[in-house]
Amino acid sequence: MAPKQPLWPLCLCGELPLGSTVPYERYFEAVDYLQRRLWHELPIVPVERALQRRVRHVLEHLGNPHLWFPVVHVGGSAGKGSTTAITASILRAAVLRTGTYTSPHLQTFVERYDVDGRLVDPGRFADLVLGLDPLVRQMHLEVLDGVGYGRPALVEATFAAGMRHFADEDCAAAVVEVGLGGRTDCTNVFEDKPVTVITNIEFEHTERLGATRASIAREKAALIRGREVFVTGERHRDALEVLEARCAETGATPWRLGREIRLRHHAPVSGDVPGERFDLASPLGSFRDLRVALTGEHQARNAALAVAAALAFGDRTGLLITEDHVRAGLERVWISGRMEQVQSEPLVLLDSAHNPVEARALATALRDHYLRRGVRLHLVCGILADKDQVSMVRAFAAVANTVAVTQPALVERIGDPGRMLELFRARLGAKNVTFVEEPASALDDALSRARPRDVVCVTGSMFLVGAVRERWVPEGRILKRRSAALRGNGE
Numbered sequence: 001m002a003p004k005q006p007l008w009p010l011c012l013c014g015e016l017p018l019g020s021t022v023p024y025e026r027y028f029e030a031v032d033y034l035q036r037r038l039w040h041e042l043p044i045v046p047v048e049r050a051l052q053r054r055v056r057h058v059l060e061h062l063g064n065p066h067l068w069f070p071v072v073h074v075g076g077s078a079g080k081g082s083t084t085a086i087t088a089s090i091l092r093a094a095v096l097r098t099g100t101y102t103s104p105h106l107q108t109f110v111e112r113y114d115v116d117g118r119l120v121d122p123g124r125f126a127d128l129v130l131g132l133d134p135l136v137r138q139m140h141l142e143v144l145d146g147v148g149y150g151r152p153a154l155v156e157a158t159f160a161a162g163m164r165h166f167a168d169e170d171c172a173a174a175v176v177e178v179g180l181g182g183r184t185d186c187t188n189v190f191e192d193k194p195v196t197v198i199t200n201i202e203f204e205h206t207e208r209l210g211a212t213r214a215s216i217a218r219e220k221a222a223l224i225r226g227r228e229v230f231v232t233g234e235r236h237r238d239a240l241e242v243l244e245a246r247c248a249e250t251g252a253t254p255w256r257l258g259r260e261i262r263l264r265h266h267a268p269v270s271g272d273v274p275g276e277r278f279d280l281a282s283p284l285g286s287f288r289d290l291r292v293a294l295t296g297e298h299q300a301r302n303a304a305l306a307v308a309a310a311l312a313f314g315d316r317t318g319l320l321i322t323e324d325h326v327r328a329g330l331e332r333v334w335i336s337g338r339m340e341q342v343q344s345e346p347l348v349l350l351d352s353a354h355n356p357v358e359a360r361a362l363a364t365a366l367r368d369h370y371l372r373r374g375v376r377l378h379l380v381c382g383i384l385a386d387k388d389q390v391s392m393v394r395a396f397a398a399v400a401n402t403v404a405v406t407q408p409a410l411v412e413r414i415g416d417p418g419r420m421l422e423l424f425r426a427r428l429g430a431k432n433v434t435f436v437e438e439p440a441s442a443l444d445d446a447l448s449r450a451r452p453r454d455v456v457c458v459t460g461s462m463f464l465v466g467a468v469r470e471r472w473v474p475e476g477r478i479l480k481r482r483s484a485a486l487r488g489n490g491e
Helices: 025-041 053-061 080-093 122-130 133-144 154-168 213-221 237-250 297-317 323-332 356-369 389-397 418-428 439-449 462-469 475-481
Strands: 071-075 098-101 113-115 173-177 195-198 229-232 253-256 262-265 276-282 285-292 340-343 347-350 377-381 402-405 433-435 455-459
Touching (some): 025 122, 025 154, 053 133, 071 080, 080 098, 080 173, 080 195, 080 297, 113 154, 229 237, 229 297, 262 297, 285 297, 285 323, 377 439, 377 462, 402 439, 418 433
Parallel strands (some): 071 195, 229 253, 347 455, 377 455
Antiparallel strands (some): 098 113, 262 276, 276 285
């Protein structure tokens, strides 16, 4: 069966050839199944009613694989993907077979399941997903008779399948990134875990999480289940009080950045290798002149939380995490689409900043590391309509010289680009802001404006960055190599 063109472009299959000889045909069949059947076709009971009951049913069907290994559970408004990757890198450096679950992916579904730096085999992914179909059908039919909570959502199916993959791969640990919020998120099924991390609390998804920082904190605080070490970088008093109250209620031990965890960031030095240097003190040890191989002061904060989480994990599970493990994990970490350099002359950076706090962090990192005297910044930017476009444009416009506004490949959420054009033009002038609908053409537009020493940065949406990244790292190459890294990185 030839794979159908996906209806929802989380998997960027724009160059997918047709016919029965398609490489990874069964993988693309599984992707189509997820996107078409579990996203568009079958109705679903709202998550507010189902909560985790539905995903627990799928996990039980798979043998409850999420109970087979200890977990570091990472949530938060910003930085959770980076914190997840850094934590996993430290655990791998400690020679612990580690599964890393992230959601959503940047280019293709296999990126969600990583074991010791190697992505799941596409055929194995297909077996896991398509093997759920009899259960999906049964759950759908049962709800028609008034029983249960209907078929699983796409994220529930992929999460449960990922936990089964980690169990089958004999993982000794897993680092699991939360999808959205906490109370209703499908990953919130770990009753007994060594560590929970909530990076921070910011205004995001307010239509689902609430309009105040305290209400958002309450949704995320549900991740704290009891007796674990709770690591957080949150500083706002109203949100922190909610998190601290949850710790008191459940018996979790709080480690707070600025209190139990102390960070001193080293200012970047001209000519320094990329990355951030910092000193760190934690309840389980202090370290001087650590270096994380990710760029931006915000990555030093993420790294501080990750080191604390890894140390707490080791303490709670009996694993010795040494200073050498910490340093090696920080040095080796890489993340696609986070201040990722994919080209030089002109320098092209990809960064999936998609909310105001990430936009401000990106602007600061660009100013600190790349925008020397005489260097111009050309943005390729697409912000989804349901994001805080005003705040994000304000942050980006503070450092940009020109902007090519484009549309991320997510038809259901792109909205009218006219608003973004108006916001950017009000700050940069009409002649410096263009609209180019197709992302690849928008990139070409920015490259045509750039001199060899300038910087081109693609940002505003994970979907946009994933689409543009295809130019340098095609999906087919990711599937073949089981790695999303540029050649020479992360391998």
